[in-house]
Amino acid sequence: MPNLTKRDLVVRIAQETGKVQQEVHQIIQKTLDYIIEALASERDVELRNFGVFEVKLRKARVGRNPNRPETDVPIPPRAVVKFKAGKEMKARVMRLSGRLSDKPDAPSAAQDA
Secondary structure, three states: OOOOOHHHHHHHHHHHHOOOHHHHHHHHHHHHHHHHHHHHOOOOEEEOOOEEEEEEEEOOEEEEEOOEEEEEEEEOOEEEEEEEEOHHHHHHHHOHHHHHHHOOOOOOHHHHO
């Protein structure tokens, strides 16, 4: 099953609302721009029943190059965006658990641990 793209959203919303695709695209793009702007200003973005986007600061740490494990590699601190799924999203996605575990090629919980 292919990924859902912004274009897919535009087409589907335009069909369901009767709006022109260009207008729908502008609305979606403006929404995404505002989300980015808020996160860049260190503000969380909460979309009820969908989830919360928040900026977290990762501390500086020392990593290792697997090709040269004797060499330490300093990793600087950096800001990352985290997403926490909302209640409704969690519930709907959890329904996949049963279907995924029924597939023969699905990894077992023991393999994931």
